[in-house]
Amino acid sequence: MADTNRTADTHLHRVALPDGWDVSGVELYLKDESTHPTGSLKHRLARSLFLYAICNGEIGPGTTVIEASSGSTAVSEAYFARMLGLPFVAVMSRTTSPEKVAMVEREGGRCHLVADAGEVYDVARRLADECEGHYLDQFTYAERATDWRGNNTIAESVFEQMSLEPHPIPAWIVVGAGTGGTSATFGRYVRFRGAPTRVAVVDPENSAFLPAYQGRSTAGSRGSRIEGIGRPRAEPSFLPRVVDRMLGVPDAASVAAMRFLHDRTGMRAGASTGTNLYGALRIACEMRASGTHGSIVTLVCDHGERYAHTYADDAWLVEQGLDLTAYREVLDRAWLTGEWTG
Incomplete structure (x- = not known):
């Protein structure tokens, strides 16, 4: 329990969106789980x-x-x-x-x-x-190991840290699925609180979670090149009934968003964080286009130093056949104009 006492919370960062976003009533936050002693969610x-x-x-x-x-x-x-x-x-x-x-x-x-x-x-x-x-x-x-009603869960932490923000009850929580435990915790917690928050799960290429959510066969799923999320099977901890929306994210988009995050904010994170950010920006643009006000919270899953020989390495990207150009253009346009073209 001493570890719990020492590491009870992680930082919640408000992302400073460019001029033009301020009047849209849409705000984006990053919950930085990379600051734990072991460096990840x-x-x-x-x-x-x-x-x-x-x-x-x-x-x-x-x-x-x-x-x-x-x-x-x-x-x-x-x-x-x-x-x-x-x-x-x-x-x-x-x-x-x-x-x-x-x-x-x-x-x-x-x-x-x-x-x-x-x-x-x-x-x-x-x-x-x-x-x-x-x-x-x-x-x-x-x-089942996580007490989703509270007790220092990530969901309870987010809601407490959001309490003094302009839109304290998030419109959307955006997370990936590795075990499915994080989306299960958030999905149950918002229902327990009776909050109108919706939970979106972003899923990388070749993962079984999105097909399972859509009721399609998961045969042939290979897992994912995006470490930490995406699996070759829909895991028992994944609870689709507490998820409101799922978005597929190409692997090149995840890596592009990881690098985009560093360029725009200075934060170094892994590609699973990129997957989260890609989905969160898409939802932010949809809210802006529809005139919907509210906050979006997503996660920084781990630190980018873990991927010096993979996602941060241009030679590795060439080996994998990943071209980031088109997705970087989508992200830059979304950031500067609030328009989603992906």
Whole structure:
């Protein structure tokens, strides 16, 4: 609980939109989750998962803790495992950024890399069985390990920090889906409070969440190149009934928005933050066009330093066939004119 006391909140930044936006009555905010001790939104989730497992008798002294992760959750869980003096193993895809692998190891964890991102679940379960350890399984337990009614959740934090703003009840919350836990927390919380806030989930290419939301087959989904969000299957923690809207975002748009954020505000973040920003700006432009006043809140998921060899590397983008030009034009036009052309 000492960690909770030390890290109870993160900054909420109001984005200074250009002249012309002020009279539109639309305001944009970024909740900066990269300021947690482990540098990402997943710090809250990791703490909740450990508390849930401990209170359910799944973790005790000496228990080896296993997780399937795309990286950031594993970094945060390795931190808590070290705090508790427990061995930790992260099962991750070989495509995970080397910076994240190094961060897990720096916290004392061990990384078990697999060739196919779809293998992480079974491999993590097998490793836990072999050592009589505990598989945290963030993709199943994210929505139930988090007390969505409050108790230092991200939703409660956002609403408290917005309380003195011109539009204190957000019109929209925009988030991505990795486990689905964040959208579940926000979606439940706004219903619990009876707030008119709507929740939009942005989803990258090749993710199963958007097809599942639309009632389409998810066969052939490959996950995502945008680390931290997008999955090859619709995870158990994803609750589509508490989501009001989903938007597909091309991978090149996510990276373009990540770089756009730095150019316009100086904030360095990862591509999942870019996905969030791309969707939030689109909704802001729609509100402006319809004359709707209100606030939009989205998240800075993690820091850009984790992606020096991927999203921040022009050579990597060429390798991946990602051309940012068209999406950067969409973002620049939206920023300067309030018109969405994507």
